[in-house]
Structures are given as C-alpha cells and as structure tokens.
Amino acid sequence: MTDWRAVFVGFVVATVLGIIGLVVPGIGQIAAGLAGGFVAGYMAGGGLGSGFWHGLLAGALGGIIGGLLVGVAVGIAGLAIGPIGGAVTGVAGVGIFALAVAISLVMALESAVAGIVGAAVSS
Template sequence: MTNWRAVFVGFVVATVLGIVGLALPGFGQIAAGLAGGFVAGYMAGGGLGSGFWHGLLAGSLGGIIGGLLVGVAVGVAGLALGPVGGAVSGAAGIGIFALAVAISLVMALESAVAGVVGAAVSA
C-alpha cells in the first residue's frame, strides 16, 4: 500500500532543494531528486521494493509539476506575443511535452534508486 505522506514529504524535499539548487544548475536538481527519493523511501520503509515505489512516485510527481510549470510559462509567453506568438508556442508545445516527459523520467529514476537506499537504511 502506498504511503502518500512519505511521497508528499519526498516531493516537498525535492522541490525545496531543487529551488535552492538553482544556484548550481544541473547538480542542484540531481541532488534534490536524490534527497527527495531518499526521504520518501526512508519514511515508507517496508523493504527495497517499497522504497523504490515511493521514491519513484515522489520523483515522478516532481517531474510532472516541473513540466507543467515550463508548459504554462511558455504558453503565457506565447499569449503575450499575440496570434503569432500563440502559433509559435503551440508548435513548441510538442517539444515542451517531450522535455517534460524526459524530466519526469530522469527525476523518477534517480529518486527511485535513492528510495531503495533510504528503505535499506531504515531497515
């Protein structure tokens, strides 16, 4: 059974550290995803599979939210530029979707691995 509290806390840790990690682009976000997955796996406990699952969910949630924020920012920028900007941002939507999926996969996988470590430490 999924411990949603552990997933949410892991997501919040990853989000807060990701914002702080903007000072070190790339490395800060990777470290944030690892920390969030570790916290989710540690809080959930219950073995390596449970840690993997909870870390995966925490990382996926962070990736989905991050992708949505990028999409909204590009959409608002397109609306501000009028009809031509709307057409350009609509065409860029496919690329934004691909980027959001890639971000979600990377964040989910690194958080899942860290969740396994967190579950192993908690045992």
C-alpha cells in the same frame, strides 16, 4: 500499500531543494531528486521494493509538476508576444510535452534509486 505521506514529504523535499538549487549553485536538480527519493524511501521503509516505489512516485510527481510549470511559462510567454507567438508556442507544445516527459522519467528514476537506499538505511 502506498504511504502517500512519505511520497508527499519526499516531493516537498525535492521541490524545496530544487528551488534552492536554482539560486545556490552546486546543489542542483539531481541532488534535489536524490534527496526527495531518499526521504520518501526512508519514511516508507518496508524493504527495497517499497523504497523504490515511494521514491519513484515522489520523483514522478515532482517531474510532472515541473513539466507543467515549464509548459505554462512557455505558453504565457507565447501569448505575451501576440497571435504569432501563440501559434509558435502551440506548435512547440509537442516538443515541450516531450521535454516534460523526459524530465519526469529522469527525476522518477533517480528518486527511485535513492528510495532504495533510503529504505535500506531505515531497515
């Protein structure tokens, strides 16, 4: 059974560290995803499979939210340019969607690995 509290806390940790990682060099987005997955796996406990699952969900949630934010930012920028910009960003939407999916997959996989480590430490 999924412990949504662990997933949410892992997502929040990854998000906060990701924001700090944008401002403070050296932390980076990869470290944020690893920390969020570790926290989700540690809180959920219950073995390596559980840690994998909870870390995966925390990372995927972060990736989906991040991808949506990138899409909204590009859409707003396109609308600010005018009708031509709106058309260009509409065409670029397919590429943005592919980028968002790739970001989600990378964040989910790295968080899943960290979730395994977190579950192993909690046991």
